[in-house]
Amino acid sequence: MAKEATTVTRELIWRRVMDELGFEQARMKRGPEGVELSGVILVAEERAPLRVDYSVVCDAAWRTRRVSVAQSWRGVRQQLTLEHDGAGRWLRDGHTVEALEGCTDVDLGLSPSTNALPIGRLRLTEGATAEIRAAWVRFPSLDVTPARQGYARVGPARYRYESLDSGFNAMLDVDEDGLPIEYAGVWRRLAEGPAAPEPTAARFVDALVSLGPSDELGDAASTFGWLVGGWEGIIQDHDPEGGVRQSEGEWWFHWVLEGRALQDVFIVPSRRSRGSAQAGPGANRRYGTTVRTFDRAGGQWRIAWVSPTGGAINRLDGGREGDTLVLLGEHQGRPIRWSFSDIGLDRFTWRGEVQDGAGHWKLQSRFDMRRIA
Numbered sequence: 001m002a003k004e005a006t007t008v009t010r011e012l013i014w015r016r017v018m019d020e021l022g023f024e025q026a027r028m029k030r031g032p033e034g035v036e037l038s039g040v041i042l043v044a045e046e047r048a049p050l051r052v053d054y055s056v057v058c059d060a061a062w063r064t065r066r067v068s069v070a071q072s073w074r075g076v077r078q079q080l081t082l083e084h085d086g087a088g089r090w091l092r093d094g095h096t097v098e099a100l101e102g103c104t105d106v107d108l109g110l111s112p113s114t115n116a117l118p119i120g121r122l123r124l125t126e127g128a129t130a131e132i133r134a135a136w137v138r139f140p141s142l143d144v145t146p147a148r149q150g151y152a153r154v155g156p157a158r159y160r161y162e163s164l165d166s167g168f169n170a171m172l173d174v175d176e177d178g179l180p181i182e183y184a185g186v187w188r189r190l191a192e193g194p195a196a197p198e199p200t201a202a203r204f205v206d207a208l209v210s211l212g213p214s215d216e217l218g219d220a221a222s223t224f225g226w227l228v229g230g231w232e233g234i235i236q237d238h239d240p241e242g243g244v245r246q247s248e249g250e251w252w253f254h255w256v257l258e259g260r261a262l263q264d265v266f267i268v269p270s271r272r273s274r275g276s277a278q279a280g281p282g283a284n285r286r287y288g289t290t291v292r293t294f295d296r297a298g299g300q301w302r303i304a305w306v307s308p309t310g311g312a313i314n315r316l317d318g319g320r321e322g323d324t325l326v327l328l329g330e331h332q333g334r335p336i337r338w339s340f341s342d343i344g345l346d347r348f349t350w351r352g353e354v355q356d357g358a359g360h361w362k363l364q365s366r367f368d369m370r371r372i373a
Contacts, residue, residue: 133149148165288308
């Protein structure tokens with residue numbers, strides 16, 4: 001009877017001994033479908049805290065397929081995604097990077113863990129050597145450049161690593177997964193053990209959220225891509241009798257579904273103003289989401305808004321019209337129009353209108369938003 005394939009998940013901690021200015025906590029998940037390395041790196045960079053969260057997904061042959069990096073340094077958060085077809089073609093944030101053609105592995109410049117990738121992929125016999133080209137991610141610039149590297153297996157669990165461009169070399173003592181125990185003079189492992197299961201919510205977010213738009217969208221990504229981030233502002237609901245109800249609200253946008261769609265979460269009153277005087281006399285309560293996808297055949301965006309609190313499901317189509325974004329649809333048999341206008345780097349106005357029997361557009365809602373993230 002064949003032995004059932006198992007999945008191994010481990011956690012490890014390294015200290016950067018060359019200057020005592022950094023730590024990394026990593027997680028390795030290895031199973032029949034491939035390997036994932038993920039973790040957080042904390043270092044002091046130019047006397048400022050630098051945090052890097054990363055994920056590297058490999059196939060069963062240890063070939064790097066997808067890399068996600070999020071960096072926080074000096075009050076700025078930056079993100080990077082790399083995709084590799086396994087044969088040497090790389091995409092950065094959805095765009096081909098010709099300079100990386102032929103690179104086989106990713107090398108995160110701050111991490112000892114990614115040395116395991118070529119070790120696991122090459123599977124050198126003792127005494128054998130190999131030269132590779134790696135996609136070298138540098139921090140904090142997040143530049144990605146090709147790097148010529150050499151690996152030599154000099155013992156059962158020992159490798160000599162060399163940067164063939166700079167001449168730097170170091171001995172690596174590794175475990176059965178190729179993860180460094182001692183990266184001579186640079187990193188030293190402090191602890192390792194089995195990893196607890198990841199929270200379901202975190203795994204769901206990882207499956208849904210994307211670092212950037214898909215290359216499939218092309219220039220269309222810019223139509224709504226500027227919204228990515230967080231916004232807050234004043235929400236007004238206009239009653240047919242002329243009354244206006246007002247509250248504070250928040251609006252969050254991010255790319256999802258491998259960057260093929262843009263999704264938002266809209267909340268009124270905002271979470272921080274609930275139960276306070278800031279909530280105001282009350283715009284309509286909302287806690288809903290919109291998914292935006294681009295119809296390449298029709299050349300327009302299609303959206304679906306779902307509001308569990310109000311019971312509404314609206315579908316609209318449209319795109320850019322001059323300096324505004326206009327979407328048209330229908331609700332309860334009446335035409336509706338949603339538009340973004342007065343668009344700036346840190347502000348915009350959204351209007352929701354309905355058409356009356358005489359063909360006039362009547363304002364139902366107005367959101368004046370300012371960027372907060």
